[in-house]
Amino acid sequence: MALLELKNVSKVFGGLTAVGNLDLTVEENQIAALIGPNGAGKTTVFNMITGAYKVSEGDITFQGERISGLKPHKIVEKGIARTFQNIRLFKKATVLENVMTGFHTKSSGGMFNIIYNPVKISREEAEIREKSIEILKFLHLEDIMGLEACNIPYGTQRLLEIGRALATGPKLLLLDEPAAGMNSTEKQELMKTIYRIRDKYHLSVLLVEHDMELVMGISENITVVNFGRRIANGTAEQVQTNPAVIEAYLGRSEE
Numbered sequence: 001m002a003l004l005e006l007k008n009v010s011k012v013f014g015g016l017t018a019v020g021n022l023d024l025t026v027e028e029n030q031i032a033a034l035i036g037p038n039g040a041g042k043t044t045v046f047n048m049i050t051g052a053y054k055v056s057e058g059d060i061t062f063q064g065e066r067i068s069g070l071k072p073h074k075i076v077e078k079g080i081a082r083t084f085q086n087i088r089l090f091k092k093a094t095v096l097e098n099v100m101t102g103f104h105t106k107s108s109g110g111m112f113n114i115i116y117n118p119v120k121i122s123r124e125e126a127e128i129r130e131k132s133i134e135i136l137k138f139l140h141l142e143d144i145m146g147l148e149a150c151n152i153p154y155g156t157q158r159l160l161e162i163g164r165a166l167a168t169g170p171k172l173l174l175l176d177e178p179a180a181g182m183n184s185t186e187k188q189e190l191m192k193t194i195y196r197i198r199d200k201y202h203l204s205v206l207l208v209e210h211d212m213e214l215v216m217g218i219s220e221n222i223t224v225v226n227f228g229r230r231i232a233n234g235t236a237e238q239v240q241t242n243p244a245v246i247e248a249y250l251g252r253s254e255e
């Protein structure tokens, strides 16, 4: 059984089919990629998987269970976390606090507990802090954990967003253009970090990325979309030599 399965999934905005009849699977422990020219529908796919957008048609299953139709926070609870193409951090909060917010999506800090169970809350808070520091150490960000998120370099902000996603305890991590704005050293590091994350947290990664060196270097399975439609699927070697893929990329670059 695949970890994530999209079957015949479409998203229509007004008259525009942003995603059309898409089939996509991610296996357990796999690093997979979803690629395609700008506007091909990649972020829309992420928005449907995470419940931010309703699917217009089709089904999404995760660990054999239908998740299309669930609210976004339920999908996070099932074990799907994401980062955003346009970074979404709490800019005025510290690096550490940003990771802690990831844990808070699952903590018991509701109003009842805050009033009737303050000891439990402070113990839980301390645990969240410890676990957040562990993640920051793993990402080599512990030295900057006291800085405000807006004061750290752009590439590091992308890494921090991954840290916050990890704090929700995912089985599937969706990364939307994680290398955007990174220099080549940072990209090399990111590649290693993605491997390390997969191995330490025993999760699968679905990557949307324009940097072909990164995509082809680490993805075990690649799905290529153009105008919302799947035009190829396979290994890096298979998709790179696929005429429809070459056509899609060359066609767009001449625009």
Ligand SMILES: Nc1ncnc2c1ncn2[C@@H]1O[C@H](COP(=O)(O)OP(=O)(O)O)[C@@H](O)[C@H]1O
Pocket (backbone or CB within 6 Å): 013, 016, 018, 036, 037, 038, 039, 040, 041, 042, 043, 044, 045
């Ligand atoms: N909320 C929305 N309302 C209307 N159109 C949208 C919305 N989100 C995305 N689109 C359109 O869907 C298409 C795919 O967009 P997107 O998924 O962001 O592409 P990609 O991430 O591959 O660059 C684009 O034409 C975009 O304008």
Ligand SMILES: [Mg+2]
Pocket (backbone or CB within 6 Å): 042, 043, 044, 085
């Ligand atoms: Mg996008």
